[in-house]
Amino acid sequence: MKQPLHERIRSDYEGRILSGALLPGARLPTEQELMRHYDCSRMTVNKALSALSAAGLIDRRKRAGTFVARPRVHSMVLDVPDLEQEVVQRGQAYRYALLRREVRLPDPESAEEVSLAGAGQLLVLEGVHHADGVPLATEQRLISLSAVPDTGAVDFEDASPGAWLLKHVPWTQAETRIAAVAADRDTAHALTVAPGAPCLLIERRTWRGEEGITLVRQQFVGSAYDLIATFGPAKAPPGA
Amino acid sequence: MKQPLHERIRSDYEGRILSGALLPGARLPTEQELMRHYDCSRMTVNKALSALSAAGLIDRRKRAGTFVARPRVHSMVLDVPDLEQEVVQRGQAYRYALLRREVRLPDPESAEEVSLAGAGQLLVLEGVHHADGVPLATEQRLISLSAVPDTGAVDFEDASPGAWLLKHVPWTQAETRIAAVAADRDTAHALTVAPGAPCLLIERRTWRGEEGITLVRQQFVGSAYDLIATFGPAKAPPGA
DNA sequence: CAGTGGTCTAGACCACTGA
């Protein structure tokens, strides 16, 4: 075994957390218990747990113990925006209008749908995000029911699916594609802009471990929305 | 002093690296030397250096020693694209055409220019990025000459300023603003698209520590460019 | 082959805080 022991301990628990075997809030063994289980010194256990803590996967509290961290909302380096929260922070009223809801098998011709659904079905949600009653963005979302079975029972008539997912499903990997497109007729109608108006298109795929969670395609009114991403060690850029 | 010693060692060297007092490639003291200097055990020194290594600020090589890492090109979590590299990877020929170059004081009415320039002057560069001879994006860039004095001597007639900066200036903090806009007359002309065509606008501010380095505003032909950002622990998304 | 970092041990004292 060339892998260091502290790496093995770290990846053991990383795997259990990412796979969902250890749910948020679950308690991990104490350092003493891990020392006995892995037959090693406390420093080695501590190194593994410190790394998990630095990665945000666990929270450690003196006397209380070590716990699986709550799903990261804004703890990732890129500020993946939760649209609802953002609108509310601007002091506007947020509303999500669900237009369509469907559970179906993936389209066998769509590689991305097949890859997302795995062996199961897809929940398809279409709706429009509003700020102060004005349409801000359209959203088409696919959710893997095998990855997130709970979603089937949730009522999305009112709540934004993105906000629900952020709160309930930990994700570890995301890919975002951003482009500027001209609004087609349907989108222009839904957003009450002129056809051809510039829109910001955001497509995001999210994974937990190796398993796809959701694929979402949002189209924003160009004149009404900016995407801002900040990254680096500090909380806010120095200029702010 | 409530700050742990390993934190103090870490922040001592972090500060020297970010401030430029220790340049890329410079050698740090060995663990033995640091043990003597801070009068502590090797594990404490090792914890501090391991953290700097995990953060990508230093490289450690057995027998050789510990060195300040080269500026991060793609090591940040968000894949800030280097346009030149991206175009070349697509198998296209890259060219940057410089349209304007000027050294001037910041406009006192522009808070962002004043904040960027500090006490010094600004280098202003305007140009167009081409892929296979076709205009891909316009670029307006401001560089703080007090933060990057070397820039004054560089010939940007041919080389993209972004690629030069990525290679030569380590940055620690960035803020990116992304929006969809309609091309105005000048931009449409430079990009040879119709006025009003959707364009992806990217504005990026970059800092090294507290000091502003550059502010760049790029406008991409919407139909020709997608921005893709991947983040998470793995190198590539599982679906790819 | 000698110096460097990587890892690990078997302890220790302490601060914190919830049972």
Place this chain on the structure above:
DNA sequence: CAGTGGTCTAGACCACTGA
């Protein structure tokens, strides 16, 4: 107040690799 994690010590053996 007892159990937990945070930090630190003073060693050790090893793998690696450049002088």
